[in-house]
Amino acid sequence: MEICGWTQYNGGKSEVAKNGQAMARQVSPWQPLAAFTDSNISVTVALPNELLSSAASTPSYTDTWVQSNILPYFPKTQIEAIAVGNEVFVDPNNTTKFLVQAMNNMYSSLSKSNLQNSIKISSPIALTALQTSYPSSNGSFKQELIEPVIKPMLNFLQNGFCFVNFA
Secondary structure, eight states: OEETTTEEOOSSOOHHHHHTOOEEEEOSTTSOGGGGTTSOOEEEEEEOGGGHHHHHHOHHHHHHHHHHHTTTTTTTSOEEEEEESSSGGGOTTOOGGGHHHHHHHHHHHHHHTTOTTTSEEEEEEOGGGEEEOSSGGGOEEOHHHIIIIIHHHHHHHTTTTEEEEEO
């Protein structure tokens, strides 16, 4: 488990957990989310790229995923967000086309459990998705990503319950 690059999680509550100044990201599904119960550490849980196709094509898939991976732990574990995919624009398996629909389905699944205002939807984006990054005032996305993915994703995110991470 990666905790803000400060320390490696060792299965117990560390000093970082005690002072509540860290955020954790679950990087593997087999790592115990329950270990963060009552720790005051905000956690982002990841839906891996290999599950995006199922999450996009079948809303009941994300319903089941939320029931299995979120509901048993929330609210005692401070799950701040669900990262849908990870840098999908550079994924060699080309999961980009599934991203926005998977995010929509995940939001719908959170809504069914009345968690849509408590847990945000996110998707880490590789900086390679940018056509221009410097200076930041001239930043732009690659043209081939704008219409099929970036615009629909930003339309989804503008509702205010989500955010984008640039890795």
